[in-house]
Amino acid sequence: MTEYHPYAFLVVFLLAAVGFGLGPILLSKLWAWWMAPPKPGPVKQAIYECGLESRGRGAVQFKVEYYLYAILFLIFDVEVLFLLPFAVAFLDLPAGACVAMLVFLLLLAEGLVWAWAKGLLKWQ
Incomplete structure (x- = not known):
């Protein structure tokens, strides 16, 4: 073997x-x-958009603030989902779990304070 x-x-x-x-x-x-x-050709390589010939620029500019609001919303929305199981089982958890959740909440608050200090929460 x-x-x-x-x-x-x-x-x-x-x-x-x-x-x-x-x-x-x-x-x-x-x-x-x-x-x-x-089989490349002029017709096959032409830009096709719903059967209409395209005019103007295809790119549309969005303000960055929209994305920042969306990211901040997702961050804090998902964090609330992490808080729900903790709130349900709060009385049955050991002290270490409560300390871990306190650290989690402090990090979450730090992120909110950072966003506020950077002026990300002001709509312009």
């Missing part, structure tokens, strides 16, 4: 993981190339 290197299974798992990731991608590329070879 042959002895295998102790880390040989890691190499096998690594190759399997890469194969499972790249295999379908390579197969789909091969299938697309075989079933629909590229």
Whole structure:
């Protein structure tokens, strides 16, 4: 019976993981190339937008404040979801869990104070 290197299974798992990731991608590329070879032309390369010819710039500028508000909302909204199980099981939790939640709330408050100090909460 042959002895295998102790880390040989890691190499096998690594190759399997890469194969499972790249295999379908390579197969789909091969299938697309075989079933629909590229035939570039002026009509095929034209910009198509709902059957209408495009006019003007396609990019629309948004104010960064919209994104900042959305990110802040998501952060504090998700944090409230973390508070709900704590509130439900508050009386049955040990003191370490209460201290951990206090640290969590302090970090959350620090993020709110930081956003307020940076002026991110002022609508301009």
